[in-house]
Amino acid sequence: MNQLDLKGRHAVITGGAVGLGYAIAQRMLASGGTVTLWDMNEQSLxxxxxxxGQGVTTVAVDVSRHTSVVDAVRDTLALNPAIDILVNSAGITGPNVKLWDYPPEQWMQVQQVNLNGLFFCCRELVPHMRTRNYGRIVNIASVAGKDGNPNASAYSASKAGVMALTKSLGKELADTGIRVNCVTPAAVKTPIFDQMSPEHIAFMLSKIPMGRFGTPEEVAAMVTWLCSEDCSFSTGAVFDLSGGRSTY
Incomplete structure (x- = not known):
């Protein structure tokens, strides 16, 4: 494992109790940082x-509710004097069906968690980072947002929105000490697979030239570097993690 330096830095990781968020927390702790995990599931937290182990605090939060995010920021700052890093990892896939069969209420739920929830978190934490003129924000998008996966229109649309939001916010903060970037993983085997059909999982694997799924540790390595001081001249950027599927 290459050594990355997050000494003295504190991160909020949404969806941090499981999956990619958990792996990112592991890598950040190994890099000398501390973390607050945000998640809906108190038992998982x-x-x-x-x-x-050490260096971890937790706050129960539903990122899809603005008031819950506001409360979570307050509670996190009561536990830690500063928030240097925000990783928006919370997300859901929604059902794997054709667009014309997509239940409207489930479409709205996917947008509410994946896009609106991310907006709420950025909206409430950016002012705190601006007062200190330092911050790193990394949003977990998806190659689906670039390519548009069939039978996953809501998820694909939400992740395309995440990329566009990242670009806008990165430009808005470019004259500050805050950097905003996103990553676009192809399929990474985490508990989110439980929300997908076997046919959709097989489709995603067939599109990856490396012939395998990514690992949470590979995503965590890139995200942690993007959250370091070494990432100083990249902002509003989209970093690929797709095993060769997406090269643009």
């Missing part, structure tokens, strides 16, 4: 805190 308790388990993650016990497993990760």
């Amino acid at each position: 308790a388990t993650a805190k016990e497993q990760l």
